[in-house]
Amino acid sequence: MAYDFKGPVPVPVNTAMDPESPVGWRIRTVEMHTAGEPVRIVVSGLPPIEGDTLLDKRRYCRDSLDRFRRLLMGEPRGHRDMFGAVLVPADDPKADAAALFIHNEGYCTMCGHASMAVVRYLVDEGVVPRAETGDTEVNLQCPCGLVRAWLTQDNQTRFLSVPAFVLHKDLSLPLPDGRQCRMDISYGGSFYAVVRAGDLGLSSDSPSAEYVRQASYIRRHLSASGVKIHHPDSADLGFLFGVVFADFAPLSVVAPPPEVVSQVIVFADGQVDRSPCGSGTTACCAVLHAAGRLPTAHGCTFRCALTGSEFSGRVARETESHGRPAVVVQVAGRSFYTGRAEYLVEAEDPLGEGFLVQ
């Protein structure tokens, strides 16, 4: 499959234009999905993204180019649950390419489903030449760090994420009926609160709006109770990105390792993942491993309870992160093309910069 993007620096720069206005820019994208979750890959047409490191570039986009995120993610070009990846030159010499991730609220630090799509795209484009036999290795720099990935000959992607760890174990979450339920805060390239869906009365039949409501309750509770979320690598990584509602048995119960974990992930501003969420799966594996419930190398299927789409996940090895026990998790899935597009904004369009209906 051939697209217009060629080479490892995919952002042609038109410096004559005004980055303060989206009018006149022609932003080209390749549209994909991974396990049902959209990935709008921005391959060209954005203003120059300044910054020495990827985290600097992420900050620059947030502070100076956010109108482009809003117009690409918001309506009428996108929707509340749209997700994107912006390809930028890598500053890590070990990386083949780098990506920033965008969603309905901002810029996340890791994205498994989008990394899988970007890896396939980079190989199809020839940015990373496809191995004649066997898997093609692609090193993708993400804001959280370097992600090693492999594309198989039949276009499945698997990746090894950055070290994952449980930051807060066994926090107590008060429920409206006076009971308390257990919650962990776990890092899988982004921080997630991991709860058992059943403890909050949620099941695979529950509407997605109910998951969104409960995620917002959990966020409010964590923020009011002053739970600190920090990552020793960078202050930019230290924030709660989402909530994993998983169906595993209470972690205090002795049970065999799960074969299938059914889960729903809500992230950013009430955005609902259609996929099992690569970084959420990573965070979930770290919780299960820390609880002695997921031995190293035990393969597990992670299924999105809303769409039925699946990733496989397993702890590849134990490691440590700044003196804390951690694990390297491997996640695998598959991405598909859905189209390509060129987006523009007309000067007379009062809704040109995009919007979201609450």
Ligand SMILES: O=C(O)[C@H]1NCC[C@@H]1O
């Ligand atoms: O796969 C993932 O990691 C993600 N999907 C949407 C939100 C997360 O970044």
